Amino acid sequence: MGFEKWNIEAINRLKRNDKWYLGGGNKLIWAPAFPKYLSHPGLWDNSNFYDLKIDPGFTFHIIHKREPVHFKQQTRTWTPDQFVCEWESPSLQMKEEKVILSNDFLGEKVTLKNLTDEEMVIQVVVWTTQINMAEPKLEATSFVESDAPELLFKKILTKNKRPPLTVYGALALKDARSFQVDFSEFTGMTPKWELTPFYETLTDIGLPRTIQINGINQKGLIYFGLEREIVLSGHATESFQCGWSFDTTLESVKQSIHSVSTDFVKQAKKEWQDYYASVPPFLCSDPFINGYYPYRWYGLRTFEIDAKDGTMKYPAITEGLEYFRVFITYSAQCHILEERWKRDDSVAKGSILNFLNNQREDGSFAGHIYINGVQENGFYHADWGRVIQSFYQNHPDVEFIKSIYQGLEKYVDYFDRVRDSEKSGLYDVVDQFETGQEFMSRYIAVDEQADNYGWINNIRLKGVDATVYIYNLKKALGWMAKQMDRENEKQRWLSEAETIKKAVLKYMWDPEKEFFFDVDPKDFRKTYPKSAVCFYPYMTDIIDREHLNGLKHYLFDSEEFWSTYPITTVSMDDPYYNEYAHWKGKRHNCPWNGRVWPMTNSHIADVLGICARRFDDTLLRNKTIELIKKFIRMMHFEGDPKRPNCFEHYNPNNGKASTYRGVDDYQHSWVIELIMKYLVGIDFEENAIIVDPFPFDETFSVSKVPIKGKELDVSWDKIEFLVKYDGKVITKERQLKKVMIQL
Numbered sequence: 001m002g003f004e005k006w007n008i009e010a011i012n013r014l015k016r017n018d019k020w021y022l023g024g025g026n027k028l029i030w031a032p033a034f035p036k037y038l039s040h041p042g043l044w045d046n047s048n049f050y051d052l053k054i055d056p057g058f059t060f061h062i063i064h065k066r067e068p069v070h071f072k073q074q075t076r077t078w079t080p081d082q083f084v085c086e087w088e089s090p091s092l093q094m095k096e097e098k099v100i101l102s103n104d105f106l107g108e109k110v111t112l113k114n115l116t117d118e119e120m121v122i123q124v125v126v127w128t129t130q131i132n133m134a135e136p137k138l139e140a141t142s143f144v145e146s147d148a149p150e151l152l153f154k155k156i157l158t159k160n161k162r163p164p165l166t167v168y169g170a171l172a173l174k175d176a177r178s179f180q181v182d183f184s185e186f187t188g189m190t191p192k193w194e195l196t197p198f199y200e201t202l203t204d205i206g207l208p209r210t211i212q213i214n215g216i217n218q219k220g221l222i223y224f225g226l227e228r229e230i231v232l233s234g235h236a237t238e239s240f241q242c243g244w245s246f247d248t249t250l251e252s253v254k255q256s257i258h259s260v261s262t263d264f265v266k267q268a269k270k271e272w273q274d275y276y277a278s279v280p281p282f283l284c285s286d287p288f289i290n291g292y293y294p295y296r297w298y299g300l301r302t303f304e305i306d307a308k309d310g311t312m313k314y315p316a317i318t319e320g321l322e323y324f325r326v327f328i329t330y331s332a333q334c335h336i337l338e339e340r341w342k343r344d345d346s347v348a349k350g351s352i353l354n355f356l357n358n359q360r361e362d363g364s365f366a367g368h369i370y371i372n373g374v375q376e377n378g379f380y381h382a383d384w385g386r387v388i389q390s391f392y393q394n395h396p397d398v399e400f401i402k403s404i405y406q407g408l409e410k411y412v413d414y415f416d417r418v419r420d421s422e423k424s425g426l427y428d429v430v431d432q433f434e435t436g437q438e439f440m441s442r443y444i445a446v447d448e449q450a451d452n453y454g455w456i457n458n459i460r461l462k463g464v465d466a467t468v469y470i471y472n473l474k475k476a477l478g479w480m481a482k483q484m485d486r487e488n489e490k491q492r493w494l495s496e497a498e499t500i501k502k503a504v505l506k507y508m509w510d511p512e513k514e515f516f517f518d519v520d521p522k523d524f525r526k527t528y529p530k531s532a533v534c535f536y537p538y539m540t541d542i543i544d545r546e547h548l549n550g551l552k553h554y555l556f557d558s559e560e561f562w563s564t565y566p567i568t569t570v571s572m573d574d575p576y577y578n579e580y581a582h583w584k585g586k587r588h589n590c591p592w593n594g595r596v597w598p599m600t601n602s603h604i605a606d607v608l609g610i611c612a613r614r615f616d617d618t619l620l621r622n623k624t625i626e627l628i629k630k631f632i633r634m635m636h637f638e639g640d641p642k643r644p645n646c647f648e649h650y651n652p653n654n655g656k657a658s659t660y661r662g663v664d665d666y667q668h669s670w671v672i673e674l675i676m677k678y679l680v681g682i683d684f685e686e687n688a689i690i691v692d693p694f695p696f697d698e699t700f701s702v703s704k705v706p707i708k709g710k711e712l713d714v715s716w717d718k719i720e721f722l723v724k725y726d727g728k729v730i731t732k733e734r735q736l737k738k739v740m741i742q743l
Contacts, residue, residue: 001284003281003283003701003703006276006281007273007274007275007276007277007281008273008276008294008295009629009708010274010276010281010294010337011079011080011081011269011272011273011294011423012079012385013290013291013294014079014080014294014295014298014529015077015078015079015184016077016078016529016642016643017075017076017077017078018078018637018643019036019078020032020038020076020078020083020663021078021302021321021664021665022082022083022098022099022100022101022302023100023273023301023303024101024103024104024105024268024271024305024499025100025102025271025301025302025304025305025306026102026104026304026306026307026702027050027104027246027247027305027307027309027371027607028047028048028049028099028100028104028105028106028245028246029047029048029100029321029325030043030045030047030048030100030303031048031302031321031322031665032045032046032322033321033322033661033663034662034730037059037191038076038085039073039105040059040191040569041059041060041061041071041087041094041096041110042057042058042059042060042096042097042107042108042126042191043059043108043192044056044057044058045057045482047246047375048321048322048324048325049107049157049167049246050161050305050312050323050325050326050370050371050484051318051322051323051324051326051370051371051434052157052159052165052167052371053157053322054157054246056128056167056191056524057106057128057244057408057446058126058127058128058171058242058243058244059127059128059191060110060124060126060127060173060242061124061125061127061193062092062094062122062124063121063122063123063124063202064113064120064122066090066202068087068193069091069092069122070089071087071088071089071092071094072087072088072089073085073087074086074088080272080298080301080302081099081241081268081269081271081273082097082098082099082265082268082269083097083098083099084096084097084098084185084395085098085673088588088684090115090620091114091115091116091120091122091124092108092112092113092114092115092135093113093115094111094112094113094165095110095111095500096108096109096110096112097109097265098266099265099267099268099620100268101256101259101264101268101271102271102306102487103245103255103256103259103271104243104245104246104247104256105243105244105245105256105257105260105262105264106243106244106297107172107241107242107243107244107259107264108132108241108243108612109239109240109241109264109265109649110124110239110240110241110242110280111237111238111239112230112232112237112238112239112240113232113235113236113237114232114234114235114236116234116235116239117234117235118229118230118234118262119231119232119233119234120232121229121231121232122229122230122231122232122296123227123228123229123230124173124227124228124229124230124242125198125202125203125204125207125225125226125227125242126171126172126225126226126227126242127171127198127223127226128171128177128194128223128224128244129168129184129189129196129221129222129223129224130155130221130222130224131221132183132218132219132220132222133218133219134222135347137345138155139155139156140155140156141153141156141222141669142155142213142221142222143153143181143211143213143224144168144250146179146181146211147254148176148179149172149173149174149175149228149260149261150170150171150172150173150176150226150253150257150260151170151171151172151179151181151224151226152168152170152250152253153167153168153169153170153171153224154159154166154168154169154223154590154604155167155169155246155628159370160263161170162372162373163368163373164370164372165310165371165372166244166248166288167246167247167317168244168247168248168249168250168252168253169244169246169253169255170244170245170246170253170256170257171224171226171242171243171244172226172242172243172244172245172257172260173226173227173228173240173241173242173260174228174241174242174260174261174679175228175240176226176227176228177206177227177228177229178205178206178207178208178209178226178227178228179203179207179209179224179226179227180197180198180207180208180209180210180211180213180224180225181210181211181213181222181223181224181227181561181619182197182201182210182212182219182222182223182685183199183212183213183214183215183221183222183223184220184221184222184223185219185221185644186221187214187219187221189221193631196223196225197225197404198223198224198225198227198338202227203509206227206228206229207225207226207227207548209734212533219552223578223696226242226493227417228240230419241260241261241264242260242494243259243264244257245257245259245261247395248309248625255355257407257497257681258277260330263689268402271277272301272416275297275301276294276297278342278343278344279297279341280341280342280528280702280703280704280705280706281701281702281703282700282701282702283700283701283702283706284679284698284699284700284701285698285699285700286629286676286696286698287641287643288629288632288633288636288641289629289632289679289698290555290641291641291642291644292632292636292671293538293646293671293672294674295644296338296671296672298704299337299665299667300317300335300339300667300677302665303317303318303319303320303321303665303667304316304317304318304323305317305318305327306347307371308548309310309371310370310372310373310732311354311357311358311369311370311371311372311373311374312327312354312356312369312371313353313354313357314334314346314350314353314357315333315346315347315350316332316334316347316350316351316354317331317339317347317351318331318611318667319666319668320663320665320666320668321663321665322663322665324663326368326369326370326530327354327355327368327369328367328368328369328380328458329366329367329379329380329381329382329667330367330380330381330382330599331354331667331668332351332352332354332355332382333350333382333383333384333387333668334350334390334599334602334668334669334670335347335348335667336348336351336352336386336387336388337391337670337672337673338670338671338672338673339351339388340390340391340393340394340395340645340673341394341647341673341676341703341706342706343673343706344350345391345394345397347397348391348395349364349391352384352388352404352406353403354369354370354629355703356404356408356516357406358374359407359410359411360601362414362418363411363412363413363414363417364379364411364414364418365379365380365382365411366378366379366427367379367380367433369432369643377455377456377457378433378434378437378455379434380434380435381429381434381435381436381463381469381697382467382469382471383468383469383472383507384411384469384471384473385406385408385459385469385472385473385474385475385476385478386472386476386486386539388401388404388476388480389476389479390673393684393707394707394708395704395706395708396708398484401480401483401484402484405477405481405561407486408473408476408477408480409477409544412470412473412474412477415427415470415625418658419466422521423523424462424502424503424507425499425500425502425503425504425519426462426465426467426500426503426507426508426519426521427462427466427467427470428460428461428463428466428521429443429459429460429461429462429463429465429466430457430458430461431450431453431455431456431457431458431459431460432450432451432453433454433455434455434613435463435465435466435533435651437531437533437569437592437600438451438590438591438592439451439571439583439588439590439591439592439593440529440531440569440576440592440593441529441531441570441574441576441593442461442463442518442527442529442531442533442570443459443461444529444576445461445520445529446459446460446520446522446527447459450476451583451584458520461518461519461520461521461527462507462508462518462519462520462521462524463518463533464504464508464516464517464518464533464534464536464537465533466538467500467503467504467508468504468536468537468539468664470500471497471501471504471542472539472540473496474493474496474497474500475493475494475497477489477493478490478491478492478493478494478641479496481493501541501542504537504542505542506517507519507524508525508526508527508537509537509547510526513549513650514547514550514553514554515530515534515536515554516534516535516536516537517529517530518531518534528567529570529574530554530560530561530569530570530571530573530574531569531571532561532567532568532570532594532600532603533600533603533619535551535554535555535603535604535607538551538602538607538610538611539603539606539607539610543611544617548611548615548617548620549605549670551611552620552650554571555567555604555607555608555623556623559573559605560572560573561725562654562668563579563596563653564653564654565596565631565633565634565651565652565653565654566596566601566604566626566631566652567596567600567601567604567627567631567648567652568594568595568596568652569593569594569595569596569597569600570592570593570642572594574593574594575591576594577593577594578593578594579594579595579651579652579653580589580651581595581649581651583722587660589648589661590648590649591649594652594660595649595650595651596634596636596649596650596651596653596655597650597668597669598631598646598648598668598671599668599669601627601631601669601693602669602670602671602673602674604627605624605627605628605631605674605678606674606677607672608623608624608627609621609624609677609678609694612624612694613692615684620671621694621695622695624678624694625678625694625695625696628673628674628675628678629696631671631674632671633655634650634655635647636659637657645657645664645665646665646666646667646669647659647661647663647664647666648652648661648663649668656668676702676705678693678694678696679694679698679700679702680691680693680694680702680705680714681694681714681738682705682707682712682714682738683702685740687742687743688740688741688742688743689707689708689712689725689740689741689743690738690739690740690741691712691731691738691739691741692715692721692731692738692739693714693721693736695736699716699717699718700714700715700716701714701715701716701717702714703715707725708743710725710726711726711727712724712725713725716736719734720732720733720734721733721734721735721736721737721739723739725741
């Protein structure tokens with residue numbers, strides 16, 4: 001399997017006609033959840049600057065003989081680097097190539113072809129309208145300056161109770177000859193030519209070059225328009241370029257908007273090709289896995305923010321689009337596991353450094369980090385210890401460990417002081433949101449009103465997930481102390497972890513039912529709802545071989561968790577179980593009472609894979625393969641390998657996604673990690689790399705996997721199993737086998 005042009009082929013492999021998201025790995029993104037204007041020229045549907053909406057976008061009109069040309073859309077084609085729309089009218093063909101660059105320029109190149117024998121003199125008007133409100137704390141827009149070929153303006157963006165954010169914007173049309181800025185009372189905010197002031201003011205020599213931004217009040221719409229002329233001889237083709245940019249400083253916006261005068265379509269393609277060249281090339285004979293691998297990398301870059309603004313000081317990945325365009329602790333753990341497989345480790349590191357940089361005085365982390373603040377009362381549990389140790393296996397960096405150690409120590413102290421006041425070794429969940437898994441019977445078990453509370457810390461539940469995470473973190477802190485030659489601290493952390501282990505086995509494990517349960521801190525009795533988080537101890541050494549029967553009995557039971565598309569977030573015999581996203585009779589956005597969540601599947605795939613290796617269990621190996629294959633197949637529209645997706649949750653029986661949410665490419669799970677660990681088989685022991693592929697019955701090849709400053713290559717074509725490390729052949733066999741590379 002050759003990788004000569006893998007980065008180019010990976011982009012082309014994702015080509016489809018039912019997608020539209022554009023991102024450049026930074027602050028600006030164009031991924032409207034419920035677009036209304038995909039069948040209209042331009043980009044009128046909203047952009048997002050961080051999680052703040054800029055609505056509407058911009059559009060353009062082609063004017064011939066004082067009238068707009070009406071086009072009919074013929075095709076739409078999407079790849080990660082561009083969104084292409086082709087149009088036709090009786091006299092003109094038109095092609096739009098829409099892109100976003102990493103400098104936050106959103107632009108399009110428009111190519112026109114004259115279909116007639118006659119010369120056509122046409123005018124292009126690129127325009128937008130932006131809201132201006134006189135009231136404080138509402139959206140405001142003001143004109144800044146005209147700096148041909150662009151118009152510069154300032155916007156005040158607001159959301160919830162956060163401080164207003166001032167951003168600068170620029171609308172540009174290459175070779176513009178005229179402009180108009182006009183203040184208007186409100187009208188329909190649709191991309192309709194007749195609603196604009198330009199409908200009346202445009203003449204053969206262009207727009208009037210006027211700036212009218214005053215009125216008897218400052219409430220209304222400000223229209224920004226730019227015009228140029230194009231002369232098309234018979235059957236000739238000409239192009240024009242337009243776009244806009246946003247940033248928090250006027251200087252950076254001016255720098256970005258200059259992209260309108262470059263070949264930015266080519267630049268966008270190069271940026272994506274360079275990105276794919278930075279990840280390990282991978283091919284697989286399974287069409288679903290083969291397609292999903294580059295698709296997952298597309299999602300990670302699209303929702304990355306690489307900025308040093310406000311509270312966001314390090315590059316990291318946001319949870320998803322629109323209001324999910326923020327850093328969140330619950331997702332950050334996923335991103336560390338995915339990003340560790342890249343040569344550049346900055347995003348993996350940034351995924352925790354942002355939270356340490358904004359750590360609260362009590363030691364806890366904010367649940368969400370916004371550009372202009374942090375969530376005041378929100379919190380999410382996360383498995384920091386396990387993912388940091390996993391990251392270090394690829395990118396050992398003692399200085400990084402030293403930089404995060406004190407903050408994590410403070411974080412654990414918060415849990416010991418606030419979340420386990422009884423000193424029991426078990427840790428509290430205090431509302432349904434902070435686990436990232438709301439609307440489940442596990443919370444109702446301790447408070448019948450739990451589903452009615454907001455972020456008010458109004459319940460107490462000793463959670464299996466919360467406790468496992470702190471167990472892993474204390475063990476990780478012991479390991480970190482060892483890396484820093486702090487033997488006394490190492491022993492302290494390992495001793496405290498042992499206390500947690502004993503408490504989990506004493507209070508949470510039911511030897512008769514052979515299941516782990518949450519615990520009610522009022523009397524330390526087990527609560528008995530069965531949720532998927534109750535399998536989380538199987539990712540750790542808390543469990544032993546004697547616990548495996550319970551894992552197999554419950555997890556693989558088709559009337560408990562092993563649905564057609566496994567696994568359900570609660571057992572199917574739960575009184576609140578519902579496959580259709582209903583909670584107490586109403587379809588919810590984020591129900592965890594029976595849907596299949598990629599986040600949970602990621603955890604459970606690791607549960608199976610870790611136990612399979614630890615106990616050399618063939619059944620668990622086979623079930624790991626089955627789960628990963630069904631998991632990835634589920635994340636495709638109508639079983640089509642050319643149409644991957646990643647929604648928040650899915651129906652456990654028919655595999656249909658929560659499309660009603662409008663949130664595709666939700667970065668709230670890990671898939672690259674599972675492919676690398678179980679299909680390719682990369683694992684680690686102290687001072688050794690293990691290559692131990694699970695028998696997926698697929699051919700595969702991966703190269704340039706970064707491990708400890710060197711590169712690992714692994715391939716299997718059912719004739720030869722080849723492993724190379726640092727350019728040296730480690731093994732060349734006729735069958736898959738476990739290989740150990742001593743370091």
